[in-house]
Amino acid sequence: MTEHTAEGLATRAAGCFRAYVDGDAAAMDRLVDLLTPILWHTARAQGAGEATAQDAVQTAWLRLVERAGTIREAQAVMGWLIVTVRRECWRLQRAQSRTDHELDETRPDPRPDPATVTVRHAEHILLWSHVEKLDARCQALLRVIAFADRPDYAAVSEALKMPLGSIGPTRGRCLAKLRASLTDDPAWGGAL
Amino acid sequence: MNPDHLATQPLDDVDVHVLDTIADILRAGDPVPAGLVDEVKFALTMQALHAEVAELQALGVDTAAARSAEYSHTQTLTFGAEALSVMITLSPLDDDTVRIDGWVTGHDGTVSIELRAGTRTLGATTDADGRFIIDPAPRGLVRFVFTPEGEVRPVITPTVEI
Numbered sequence: 001m002t003e004h005t006a007e008g009l010a011t012r013a014a015g016c017f018r019a020y021v022d023g024d025a026a027a028m029d030r031l032v033d034l035l036t037p038i039l040w041h042t043a044r045a046q047g048a049g050e051a052t053a054q055d056a057v058q059t060a061w062l063r064l065v066e067r068a069g070t071i072r073e074a075q076a077v078m079g080w081l082i083v084t085v086r087r088e089c090w091r092l093q094r095a096q097s098r099t100d101h102e103l104d105e106t107r108p109d110p111r112p113d114p115a116t117v118t119v120r121h122a123e124h125i126l127l128w129s130h131v132e133k134l135d136a137r138c139q140a141l142l143r144v145i146a147f148a149d150r151p152d153y154a155a156v157s158e159a160l161k162m163p164l165g166s167i168g169p170t171r172g173r174c175l176a177k178l179r180a181s182l183t184d185d186p187a188w189g190g191a192l
Numbered sequence: 193m194n195p196d197h198l199a200t201q202p203l204d205d206v207d208v209h210v211l212d213t214i215a216d217i218l219r220a221g222d223p224v225p226a227g228l229v230d231e232v233k234f235a236l237t238m239q240a241l242h243a244e245v246a247e248l249q250a251l252g253v254d255t256a257a258a259r260s261a262e263y264s265h266t267q268t269l270t271f272g273a274e275a276l277s278v279m280i281t282l283s284p285l286d287d288d289t290v291r292i293d294g295w296v297t298g299h300d301g302t303v304s305i306e307l308r309a310g311t312r313t314l315g316a317t318t319d320a321d322g323r324f325i326i327d328p329a330p331r332g333l334v335r336f337v338f339t340p341e342g343e344v345r346p347v348i349t350p351t352v353e354i
Contacts, residue, residue: 040224061232124217146215176198
């Protein structure tokens with residue numbers, strides 16, 4: 001939840017995309033600036049190694065431009081990109097597991113890699129220890145949601161195939177689990 | 193606390209704080225690689241221009257040493273595309289830089305050359321014989337973009353280590 005704008009990331013992305021389709025070529029650069037962080041973390045949350053994650057993000061952008069004419073609903077562009085990155089990671093990871101002797105750097109990380117996440121502050125260490133206790137799918141969801149805005153929560157969950165199953169910006173299962181886990185930890189109260 | 197009950201409640205400020213903190217942790221611990229955004233923009237520009245991707249046809253002399261980026265001898269790279277062909281000779285200057293001597297054939301007019309090295313871009317233009325020099329050029333992973341004068345469609349090379 002990087003910026004708490006009322007309109008959300010998906011809406012700002014839609015604005016850029018509409019401007020691009022209407023002929024403003026620079027609007028695509030703004031869209032790339034806006035969404036590359038959430039797409040990077042989408043790929044990494046799928047357990048993609050660095051090289052794979054970069055490939056998946058780049059491929060998603062190239063596809064978007066190729067298919068810009070077929071995307072009718074600008075509001076759906078962010079979700080479309082997240083879905084495309086997720087599928088591309090899955091495809092690349094499957095291809096790699098078939099040729100497992102390839103370069104180390106193109107191999108996916110063994111798990112969504114909190115191992116490479118350097119946690120410094122005390123509050124961060126505490127929070128991350130609770131995040132790591134969640135199942136892999138919940139961890140993946142929260143790692144992506146964290147880069148969206150509040151109004152985007154449902155769309156991002158949907159794009160990650162973890163729909164919230166209710167209308168409105170409710171917490172959902174994963175954030176609720178994390179919240180319960182934090183609330184049960186006496187150390188957490190002091191960290192807030 | 194019962195997670196099932198919590199799940200159906202609206203997000204509150206604590207949730208927002210928790211998610212913000214997760215984002216901070218990831219931004220510090222797993223940042224978007226430097227250059228990814230530029231690389232994406234470059235790829236989109238090349239796609240929009242229908243760039244032709246050249247093939248790396250030959251890697252001369254010290255192939256193995258060149259791959260380890262510790263070579264000390266001159267080596268050559270040859271790229272082929274429909275629009276033009278390029279031969280590049282690399283002469284090491286020091287640990288960080290090389291001199292690039294290039295020769296573009298297959299196109300009569302001037303060709304402008306862009307060397308993309310990470311976030312840096314260096315330019316050159318061919319002389320009457322199709323030759324160009326980039327000196328010094330940074331070592332590392334690079335790609336070349338060749339745009340023949342009067343043409344819109346550039347030729348790009350795959351990423352190579354120099």
